[in-house]
Amino acid sequence: MEEGTPDKEEKARHLKAIYMAKFERFYVTVHPKGLSGDIPGKCSNFNYGSRMAIKYLKEDRSYGLDENTELMVTTGDCDTIFGERYFDALEEDYLKLTPEQRSITVWQSPLFYCINIDKSPFFVRNVGLLRSFFMMGYLIPWNINTMSVFSLTLKLYEDGEYTHPGYQMDDIIALIRWMCVTGKRCVVRPIPVATLSGPTSGKNYFDEFYEWARQIRSWTIGAAEVFHYFAIKSKKLPFFVSLTWASRFIFYYGFLLCIASCYGIITPFVTVAMLKVGHHPAHGIVIKDEWTFNWIMLGCLGLQYVCHNASKKDGLLKTGGPNAVHPITDKNPDRFDV
Incomplete structure (x- = not known):
C-alpha cells in the first residue's frame, strides 16, 4: 500500500488476518512518499514492495533465502x-x-x-x-x-x-x-x-x-x-x-494500435482518393459510384458498434440451471462455458 492509503493500518491487519495462515511468509509494505526518483504508480509501488520483501526474507535466518x-x-x-x-x-x-x-x-x-x-x-x-x-x-x-x-x-x-x-x-x-x-x-x-x-x-x-x-x-x-x-x-x-x-x-x-484504428474510419475516403490518384475508376460492376461505396463502408463500421452494443443481452451467459455461470459470483477460473 501507499503512505496515503486511507485506513492502511486497519487494512493491513485485515489482510494479515485472512492470509497469514495461508502463506509461509506474508508481508504488507507501505510505500512512503517522497522517495528520490519515485513517481506515484504501480511501478514504484512494486519496486519498493519487492525490495522490502526480499530484504525481510534475507534478514529472516529461519527462511534461508540464500540457500534456495x-x-x-x-x-x-x-x-x-x-x-x-x-x-x-x-x-x-x-x-x-x-x-x-x-x-x-x-x-x-x-x-x-x-x-x-x-x-x-x-x-x-x-x-x-x-x-x-x-x-x-x-x-x-x-x-x-x-x-x-x-x-x-x-x-x-x-x-x-x-x-x-x-x-x-x-x-x-x-x-x-x-x-x-x-x-x-x-x-x-x-x-x-x-x-x-x-x-x-x-x-x-x-x-x-x-x-x-x-x-x-x-x-x-x-x-x-x-x-x-x-x-x-x-x-x-x-x-x-x-x-x-x-x-x-x-x-x-x-x-x-494507432494508425490502423484511424485508417478503419477514413478508409472509404482514402480508398477512393487513391483510385483517383492512380487514374483508376472509382466504381465497379457491383458498386456503381463512390457515394454508394462510402456509405456501404461506413454502414459496416456502424453495424459493428450496433451489434456489439446489442450483444449485451444476447444470452451468452448461462444464468439459470445447474450449470449457471456468472462472471461475478462464479470464481472458478477454469470454467469458460460462458
Missing part, C-alpha cells in the same frame, strides 16, 4: 483471478528450460478481461477482447512486453534491478528494462492457462467512458515513456536485438 536456488517472483493486480493450474503450468515449463534459459525468461499467461463483462458497455468489451487477442498474437510471441500478471526468476529480477520507480507502467517497461540492464535478450514464454482480470468499471455509461478514456491515456503515456527509455538505454543491447525489438514495438503500438 529455485526462486520465482509472480506479480498480479488486486482483481486478478489465477487459473487453477497456473503455478503447475509455470513449474512444468520452468523445468523444460536450462538454467541459462530460465535466467532470461519471463512467463506470461493470456489475460481475459471477463470479470463483470455482462455489465460492461460495448466499447469496454471490444477493447478487452482485442487486448486478449493482441496479447496472444503479438505481445507474447514477438517478445514486445509483459502485461499485468507475469512470473520470472528472482535472479533475473535482481539482475534487472527490479522495476524502475521513475516510470509509470511496470509491465510495459519491465522486459526492455531487464534487457537493457542485463545486456541480454529476454524472452516471453506463454503459460497455457487463462488469467481473469477486470475491465474498467463505472456506475453508468458516462463513468465507464471516463474510466475507459483515463486508461487509454495511461496506456499511451506508458508506451511513449517506454520507447523513451529504450532510446536512451538501447546502446547496452546487441545491435540486432535492439533493432528487432524496436521494429516490433513501433509496428505494434504505432501502426497496429
Whole structure:
C-alpha cells in the first residue's frame, strides 16, 4: 500500500488476518512518499514492495533465502483471478528450460478481461477482447512486453534491478528494462492457462467512458515513456536485438494500435482518393459510384458498434440451471462455458 492509503493500518491487519495462515511468509509494505526518483504508480509501488520483501526474507535466518536456488517472483493486480493450474503450468515449463534459459525468461499467461463483462458497455468489451487477442498474437510471441500478471526468476529480477520507480507502467517497461540492464535478450514464454482480470468499471455509461478514456491515456503515456527509455538505454543491447525489438514495438503500438484504428474510419475516403490518384475508376460492376461505396463502408463500421452494443443481452451467459455461470459470483477460473 501507499503512505496515503486511507485506513492502511486497519487494512493491513485485515489482510494479515485472512492470509497469514495461508502463506509461509506474508508481508504488507507501505510505500512512503517522497522517495528520490519515485513517481506515484504501480511501478514504484512494486519496486519498493519487492525490495522490502526480499530484504525481510534475507534478514529472516529461519527462511534461508540464500540457500534456495529455485526462486520465482509472480506479480498480479488486486482483481486478478489465477487459473487453477497456473503455478503447475509455470513449474512444468520452468523445468523444460536450462538454467541459462530460465535466467532470461519471463512467463506470461493470456489475460481475459471477463470479470463483470455482462455489465460492461460495448466499447469496454471490444477493447478487452482485442487486448486478449493482441496479447496472444503479438505481445507474447514477438517478445514486445509483459502485461499485468507475469512470473520470472528472482535472479533475473535482481539482475534487472527490479522495476524502475521513475516510470509509470511496470509491465510495459519491465522486459526492455531487464534487457537493457542485463545486456541480454529476454524472452516471453506463454503459460497455457487463462488469467481473469477486470475491465474498467463505472456506475453508468458516462463513468465507464471516463474510466475507459483515463486508461487509454495511461496506456499511451506508458508506451511513449517506454520507447523513451529504450532510446536512451538501447546502446547496452546487441545491435540486432535492439533493432528487432524496436521494429516490433513501433509496428505494434504505432501502426497496429494507432494508425490502423484511424485508417478503419477514413478508409472509404482514402480508398477512393487513391483510385483517383492512380487514374483508376472509382466504381465497379457491383458498386456503381463512390457515394454508394462510402456509405456501404461506413454502414459496416456502424453495424459493428450496433451489434456489439446489442450483444449485451444476447444470452451468452448461462444464468439459470445447474450449470449457471456468472462472471461475478462464479470464481472458478477454469470454467469458460460462458
